[in-house]
Amino acid sequence: MEKVLIELQQAIENGETQIAMNKTKEALNYGIRTDKIIQTAINPAFKDLGQKMFDGEIYVTDVLMASRAAHAAMYVMEPILSRSTGTSKGIVAIGTVAGDLHDIGKNLVIMMLQGSGYTVIDLGIDVPAETFVEAVRMHKPDVLALSSLLTTTLPELDNMIDALEVTGLRAQVKVIVGGAPVTAEYASRIKADAYANDLFEATEAVADLVKNRIGKYAI
Numbered sequence: 001m002e003k004v005l006i007e008l009q010q011a012i013e014n015g016e017t018q019i020a021m022n023k024t025k026e027a028l029n030y031g032i033r034t035d036k037i038i039q040t041a042i043n044p045a046f047k048d049l050g051q052k053m054f055d056g057e058i059y060v061t062d063v064l065m066a067s068r069a070a071h072a073a074m075y076v077m078e079p080i081l082s083r084s085t086g087t088s089k090g091i092v093a094i095g096t097v098a099g100d101l102h103d104i105g106k107n108l109v110i111m112m113l114q115g116s117g118y119t120v121i122d123l124g125i126d127v128p129a130e131t132f133v134e135a136v137r138m139h140k141p142d143v144l145a146l147s148s149l150l151t152t153t154l155p156e157l158d159n160m161i162d163a164l165e166v167t168g169l170r171a172q173v174k175v176i177v178g179g180a181p182v183t184a185e186y187a188s189r190i191k192a193d194a195y196a197n198d199l200f201e202a203t204e205a206v207a208d209l210v211k212n213r214i215g216k217y218a219i
């Protein structure tokens with residue numbers, strides 16, 4: 001049973017899309033839960049790739065192939081992760097900030113939120129502040145979720161919160177920030193409302209924000 005997760009991790013790292021899909025189906029058929037598949041195969045694959053990328057052992061194109069394979073695995077899990085529970089619990093607008101093209105983590109957060117009953121407006125990647133502001137104005141989300149994977153795009157989170165202040169929209173929406181380089185300390189410095197480390201925490205944090213609860217992810 002664990003073997004299939006190792007094979008899935010390898011398939012993602014090798015960028016083998018079809019094998020990644022088959023292994024994900026196999027894992028689900030064994031009754032392995034989606035959270036275990038994410039934590040034991042998908043996350044370690046990218047940890048490994050990140051290290052190899054850092055060490056110059058692989059190229060960006062290799063990581064792109066791996067991303068495609070991971071998205072294929074996520075596509076197989078999507079009907080389970082996004083199985084909605086009926087009426088919407090709230091609206092979340094989400095996007096990856098300007099200059100940043102990383103979306104694997106954001107997409108996992110989206111699936112988890114949808115599966116937990118939230119309506120999610122996905123603004124995509126490389127989203128300029130004006131687009132976030134426009135989405136807040138138009139859709140009136142309960143929560144604005146911002147993702148940043150690069151240290152160079154971290155300041156965009158700060159810029160985004162400033163843009164909400166300047167346009168007078170800050171009071172009408174709660175802001176949660178996340179992504180590998182983001183920390184609770186940074187979230188506090190830029191006056192976000194919450195910070196969460198992964199898709200599971202993100203969903204708990206959003207539940208608190210929507211209910212105006214000061215939970216453990218509040219800043």
Ligand code: B12
Pocket residue numbers: 042043046047048049050051053054060061063064067099100101102103104105106108109145146147148149150151152176177178179180181195196197198199200202
């Ligand atoms: C995949 C990847 C890519 C892919 C992205 C494909 C895609 N569709 O996303 C590609 C090849 C395009 C890419 C490009 C680049 N990348 Co890159 N990439 C990665 C890699 C290997 C994995 C990221 C990932 O998907 N992880 C898996 C997911 C599941 O985890 P996650 O994203 O962290 O998301 C989780 C949490 O962070 C959280 N979360 C995420 N978003 C949000 C939002 C909210 C609101 C909340 C609450 C939570 C939350 O929940 C998620 C699920 O649990 C990382 C290394 C790493 N270990 O992180 C490097 C990494 C992020 N990349 C890096 C770099 C340098 C680059 C490039 C500059 C490389 C280059 N020379 O061109 C470009 C930049 C392109 C750009 N402008 O964005 C560096 C960043 C270094 C830094 N300190 O800034 C890293 C760390 C690699 C390294 N070790 O050097 N990359």
